Amino acid sequence: MIDRNNHLDVPFVPTPFEVVRGMLSVANLKPDDRVWDIGCGDGRLVIAAALQHGVHGVGVELDPTLAQQARNEVEWAGVGHLVRIVEADLLNVDFGEATVVMLFLLTAINLKLRPALLAMPPGTRIISHRFAMGNWIPEAAWTLGSTPIYRWVVPPNGPELLRQLEQEPTAPNGNPATLP
Numbered sequence: 374m375i376d377r378n379n380h381l382d383v384p385f386v387p388t389p390f391e392v393v394r395g396m397l398s399v400a401n402l403k404p405d406d407r408v409w410d411i412g413c414g415d416g417r418l419v420i421a422a423a424l425q426h427g428v429h430g431v432g433v434e435l436d437p438t439l440a441q442q443a444r445n446e447v448e449w450a451g452v453g454h455l456v457r458i459v460e461a462d463l464l465n466v467d468f469g470e471a472t473v474v475m476l477f478l479l480t481a482i483n484l485k486l487r488p489a490l491l492a493m494p495p496g497t498r499i500i501s502h503r504f505a506m507g508n509w510i511p512e513a514a515w516t517l518g519s520t521p522i523y524r525w526v527v528p529p530n531g532p533e534l535l536r537q538l539e540q541e542p543t544a545p546n547g548n549p550a551t552l553p
């Protein structure tokens with residue numbers, strides 16, 4: 374485990390609820406999905422996934438005050454049987470059981486997570502609000518208002534793709550389309 378002195382990589386900026394709905398919509402959730410939000414803030418993404426789609430979720434949050442707020446929100450929303458909040462550093466957490474990973478971080482942090490993401494089972498969906506992932510081109514992208522949303526799907530050859538991406542110069546992130 375890396376000791377980073379509880380360093381917060383990104384401040385809490387909540388995703389607006391219409392963008393939350395857009396992210397959940399493009400995730401194409403199925404009843405047996407497990408949604409993880411890495412840096413979950415007040416837990417709104419995993420709570421909305423549970424309320425609107427009935428799926429299990431885990432929120433990872435390093436800030437203890439926000440983690441407690443997220444737990445309170447989970448309780449108030451009545452989704453404690455579906456949602457768990459883990460107080461942990463995103464670089465020290467094993468999110469390998471997720472089938473959908475939600476991100477609203479920074480490109481630099483997404484890139485630090487990329488090796489773990491590309492080691493996930495093929496078909497895992499990754500949805501990012503606003504920030505892309507360098508030369509790993511998203512499989513789809515939308516703009517909602519002025520907000521980009523990106524989606525990647527882990528391919529069957531994730532580790533091999535990671536090696537290629539790490540050798541290539543950074544390429545464009547893909548062209549946003551309109552949210553369906």
Ligand SMILES: C[S@@+](CC[C@H](N)C(=O)[O-])C[C@H]1O[C@@H](n2cnc3c(N)ncnc32)[C@H](O)[C@@H]1O
Binds near residue numbers: 417433461
């Ligand atoms: C931009 S906010 C997004 C919150 C939420 N995902 C949303 O979309 O509304 C980023 C969150 O990541 C958390 N965070 C920052 N660095 C972290 C780290 N190293 N480990 C876990 N969480 C972290 C922040 O405290 C903040 O709540």
